[in-house]
Amino acid sequence: MNTTPVRDTELPLRYPFPRGPLGTPPPLVHWARKHHPVCPVLLPSGVRAWMITRKDDIAAVLADRRFSRDLAFAGAPRLVGEDFTAVPGSIFNLDPPEHTRIRRIVAPYYTRTATERYVPVVTGLVDDALDTLAAAPNPADLVDTFAAPLPPAIACALLHVDPDLRAAFVDNFAIQTTFVDNPATMTDATTAIAGFTSQIIDSRRHDPPEHRDDPIGALLTAHEHGTISADELHGTASYLMVTGVESLVSPMATGPLTLLLHGNQLRDCRKNPELWPRAAEEVLRYHHNGVLGLPRIALEDVDLHGITIHRGDAVCATMLGATWDPGHYHNPAKFDIHRDENADPTFGAGPHYCIGANQARMILTIAYQRLFQRFPTLELAVPDYEIPFDTDSMFIRPTTLPVTWQT
Amino acid sequence: MSQEFHVSPYTERCARVWDQAEHAVIGLSVWNSYFSPRRVEALIGWAARAFTAIDVVIPSYESAYTLVAAGIPPLQAVRRARRAVVKLRVPARRALASAGPGEQHLHTTTSLCGRRRYRYLLRTARAGYQREPALRAACHAVAEQALRSVPGDVAERTPPTADQLAIAARYALAELPLLADAPGIFGKSSSLVLYHRHIPLADPLLSGATDAIGLCPHQGFAIATPATESPRTEGTPR
Numbered sequence: 001m002n003t004t005p006v007r008d009t010e011l012p013l014r015y016p017f018p019r020g021p022l023g024t025p026p027p028l029v030h031w032a033r034k035h036h037p038v039c040p041v042l043l044p045s046g047v048r049a050w051m052i053t054r055k056d057d058i059a060a061v062l063a064d065r066r067f068s069r070d071l072a073f074a075g076a077p078r079l080v081g082e083d084f085t086a087v088p089g090s091i092f093n094l095d096p097p098e099h100t101r102i103r104r105i106v107a108p109y110y111t112r113t114a115t116e117r118y119v120p121v122v123t124g125l126v127d128d129a130l131d132t133l134a135a136a137p138n139p140a141d142l143v144d145t146f147a148a149p150l151p152p153a154i155a156c157a158l159l160h161v162d163p164d165l166r167a168a169f170v171d172n173f174a175i176q177t178t179f180v181d182n183p184a185t186m187t188d189a190t191t192a193i194a195g196f197t198s199q200i201i202d203s204r205r206h207d208p209p210e211h212r213d214d215p216i217g218a219l220l221t222a223h224e225h226g227t228i229s230a231d232e233l234h235g236t237a238s239y240l241m242v243t244g245v246e247s248l249v250s251p252m253a254t255g256p257l258t259l260l261l262h263g264n265q266l267r268d269c270r271k272n273p274e275l276w277p278r279a280a281e282e283v284l285r286y287h288h289n290g291v292l293g294l295p296r297i298a299l300e301d302v303d304l305h306g307i308t309i310h311r312g313d314a315v316c317a318t319m320l321g322a323t324w325d326p327g328h329y330h331n332p333a334k335f336d337i338h339r340d341e342n343a344d345p346t347f348g349a350g351p352h353y354c355i356g357a358n359q360a361r362m363i364l365t366i367a368y369q370r371l372f373q374r375f376p377t378l379e380l381a382v383p384d385y386e387i388p389f390d391t392d393s394m395f396i397r398p399t400t401l402p403v404t405w406q407t
Numbered sequence: 408m409s410q411e412f413h414v415s416p417y418t419e420r421c422a423r424v425w426d427q428a429e430h431a432v433i434g435l436s437v438w439n440s441y442f443s444p445r446r447v448e449a450l451i452g453w454a455a456r457a458f459t460a461i462d463v464v465i466p467s468y469e470s471a472y473t474l475v476a477a478g479i480p481p482l483q484a485v486r487r488a489r490r491a492v493v494k495l496r497v498p499a500r501r502a503l504a505s506a507g508p509g510e511q512h513l514h515t516t517t518s519l520c521g522r523r524r525y526r527y528l529l530r531t532a533r534a535g536y537q538r539e540p541a542l543r544a545a546c547h548a549v550a551e552q553a554l555r556s557v558p559g560d561v562a563e564r565t566p567p568t569a570d571q572l573a574i575a576a577r578y579a580l581a582e583l584p585l586l587a588d589a590p591g592i593f594g595k596s597s598s599l600v601l602y603h604r605h606i607p608l609a610d611p612l613l614s615g616a617t618d619a620i621g622l623c624p625h626q627g628f629a630i631a632t633p634a635t636e637s638p639r640t641e642g643t644p645r
Binding site for chain 1: 467468471472475480481482485489515517518519520521522523526574577
């Protein structure tokens, strides 16, 4: 693979790992997949976890009830601090059957058919963002003008959140996925998001039924009917907002960057627009979002590749390990929109398979297609080696992406 | 034989930072005949000997804003800026490699966005520019001077419009974080910014004329010129 050689491989590995070039996975992930498929890792919080990197192992662990997502208790292993894995009742932090009960309420809004319904809204918001870019000084920073503001705008529209309520809290969303120096900052951000979520829910309480046709509206109705608790309502609504925003910022930036770096494939998409979904799929495979994944916890001793994962141990599944697993992807280091394999493992596996997978694919396809149709001469305004990636974020994203185009 | 440079700190506090000689930021600028490859190599070689640590900063795509403001189409302006940056990068890399610090100490205003402190200060500078007339005026003064240096018909002529100044000022804004807190950006306890002539944008920071962006108490500024020449207070605009 075209990755830099791995040095300093003393165990446990210390996370975060140095990244590969241009938003590619840390070479340590490939090294661990090959040599230590169940690899001890020291998290920034000081907790030790097992990192699994092979696609088959990840699929098995994520579907295995002996590994729990319920970390909403004091003293649970955390990546950095008290992030959204500490929020009780959130769909992210529940195991079946509680998880299934809540997922059933919001799932109808994330099916393929439901996703189709959102296409006009998303297209309109993408075009609005492109209008802003067109009016910005050229050259422009694509992160500031497009990748960062677009996902919150889309999340607000799809979750029926008043954009005025959202504005002040975007920074707290980002802190949820940051390797902040001080865990107290993480706790403060989690508290701020909880307060913000209450405001949103309160603002929706008097909505008539016909205005509740969205995930937060459905959760509110379910709560009123006694199907879910107040914690489940607040925790899940807050999680849907955080993940609906933060998970899309990275591919909104890495996608255009990687397509610009693969001009032939970009030209293929332009010639044959049916390829745009393939481009979005390959970006999702190639970049995923983060590196390590948030911890699960073993409910009993489990043996894997000769290692005993003890009851109470934290386990992190590395989706980039799966989507770059040479056992399943031909030449995974090659960005190739024409490949046959899809990006499914990027969305996880088992009961927590990403509920927003269809939506993410739809949004990114529209965003890439509209961006490059509107700006057919778009090019990087700097050499690729100058583009800095955010080493503070657990997500892989450039901090700035200067572009220019012919006017 | 190694070239020596003469250092003239702006103020007494700058002189104290120079006495410590812990860290220097060497600013190089594009379209400036002073920065010949030989001069760049000599300057970096000398600074690597004179300071415990150095970092070299060259401008990035923001240089193109001056050309865009002068009426040059953006795509063409960016390509010209990229070519000019390469001309500085090559000798700077070579000098950093041979003088010891290594090429990881070469930065551009784009690559510096990978550093949290630089990003924070850039946001602060941009917000301050919108809010505070003193900072805006200082940036516009730099922008106007840069615009005058663009060759051709475009910039002789009439005073620049507010729109032209707003575009060209983006170059100054990218530079401001380095002038305000190089120690914070590079993780040093003090730092001296070196340039071959006076940097007007440092003045409102040193005098306290702006409070839109604070000056790190351990940041200094000095004019560094080849020891055989006297310090320059004028020259080709940056």
